[in-house]
Amino acid sequence: MTAGQAKPAEPAVADGLQERFDATIARDQRIEPRDWMPEGYRATLIRQIAQHAHSEIIGMQPEGEWITRAPSLRRKAILFAKVQDEAGHGLYLYSAAETLGADRADLTERLIEGRQKYSSIFNYPTLSFADVGVIGWFVDGAAICNQVPLCRSSYGPYARAMVRICKEESFHQRQGYELLMTMMRGTDAQREMVQDAVNRWWWPSLMMFGPPDDNSPNSARSMAWKIKRHSNDELRRRFVDMTVPQAEKLGVTLPDPELRWNEERGHHDFGTPDWDELTRVIQGDGPCNARRVERRRTAHEEGAWVREAALAHAAKQAARTARGAAA
Amino acid sequence: MSTGEQRGWPLYEVFVRGKRGLNHVHVGSLHAADDRMALTHARDLYTRRNEGVSIWVVRSEHITASTRDEKDPFFDPSADKVYRHPTFYDIPDDVPHI
Numbered sequence A: 001m002t003a004g005q006a007k008p009a010e011p012a013v014a015d016g017l018q019e020r021f022d023a024t025i026a027r028d029q030r031i032e033p034r035d036w037m038p039e040g041y042r043a044t045l046i047r048q049i050a051q052h053a054h055s056e057i058i059g060m061q062p063e064g065e066w067i068t069r070a071p072s073l074r075r076k077a078i079l080f081a082k083v084q085d086e087a088g089h090g091l092y093l094y095s096a097a098e099t100l101g102a103d104r105a106d107l108t109e110r111l112i113e114g115r116q117k118y119s120s121i122f123n124y125p126t127l128s129f130a131d132v133g134v135i136g137w138f139v140d141g142a143a144i145c146n147q148v149p150l151c152r153s154s155y156g157p158y159a160r161a162m163v164r165i166c167k168e169e170s171f172h173q174r175q176g177y178e179l180l181m182t183m184m185r186g187t188d189a190q191r192e193m194v195q196d197a198v199n200r201w202w203w204p205s206l207m208m209f210g211p212p213d214d215n216s217p218n219s220a221r222s223m224a225w226k227i228k229r230h231s232n233d234e235l236r237r238r239f240v241d242m243t244v245p246q247a248e249k250l251g252v253t254l255p256d257p258e259l260r261w262n263e264e265r266g267h268h269d270f271g272t273p274d275w276d277e278l279t280r281v282i283q284g285d286g287p288c289n290a291r292r293v294e295r296r297r298t299a300h301e302e303g304a305w306v307r308e309a310a311l312a313h314a315a316k317q318a319a320r321t322a323r324g325a326a327a
Numbered sequence B: 001m002s003t004g005e006q007r008g009w010p011l012y013e014v015f016v017r018g019k020r021g022l023n024h025v026h027v028g029s030l031h032a033a034d035d036r037m038a039l040t041h042a043r044d045l046y047t048r049r050n051e052g053v054s055i056w057v058v059r060s061e062h063i064t065a066s067t068r069d070e071k072d073p074f075f076d077p078s079a080d081k082v083y084r085h086p087t088f089y090d091i092p093d094d095v096p097h098i
């Protein structure tokens, strides 16, 4: 700061900080926890990371319901590991949110009180074991499309959590696809289960990328801040292009009569998801919203005594150690 | 660090040595009731696929950090001592192995 400036100190400092922040973003460098950042950037990140964390945590439920009913020990062990990974993803992300000053207990409360959202996709039911395979293939596949660019997100802890998560998602997608290949080699009834699951999950999976670009008001700002690297429609298009040949190999039909290769654009044309349905599910009116949040609330409340007992035990041990040292 | 911590388990920072010969590297944080629990949670959370051979955990509140401001004079002592770098010294090209 220049000595003897007539301007009051506060805005002068803020000016310099904003410029430094902008320059860091422009150079494609990372913003780190203790750096100065605009309040809007911080708030946007906390909201996005918290929603992402909540999605991982709620996302354990649809598949978790099949752990006890998995058809073999091999499938049970795989599903267990996958669901455990999703718990881990949630915790990496809560950890990243905390570097921004968010409080973890507060985030959990916001989730179970319905004040913060999670991905719409987890509000659909898992009706057969084929759903477990289709979730791995579609939902984790869509998550990969979303998350790979986030490894270069401008906020350091978020980007690093994403690197860790992306390494694990590949297993999730492959175990799902392999499960479906196994079922497709089975009986007609099994092939029908797979096709039925594909029919039910295809459109909700496309909705995972969020509303279309012309109706996604915060996207432009997030992209300017390089929190987000690609638009919703761009990511959706990538997912479709990636999935179509996989569906052909598997021998299932994606339930979209408008789906076809567009030679000129070098991409697939596809139909429009039911955006009214997405709005309803986001606003709490999906098939399983109430059940998912209630389950999370119950787990949290039923775990309260464990958290308290562990603290009491830690205090007792600390006191014992202190007494031992004094003696 | 944050006021909400009084409501639950304290926050720990986690450092993992990926393999022998490497330093411990910060990988993230977690909440635990005590040091022992922090270690077992760190194992379950950050080393599910052999990512580590050794883990350190430390209460976040025990970490002392330099200030966040890049323009802080804290790092100035290293900024103006170019003679600490090998490139500062001109040596003729025909002098071998230096």
Ligand SMILES: [Fe+2]
Residues within 6 Å of the ligand: A056, A085, A086, A089, A143, A165
């Ligand atoms: Fe995940």
Ligand SMILES: [Fe+2]
Residues within 6 Å of the ligand: A086, A140, A143, A169, A172
């Ligand atoms: Fe996953």
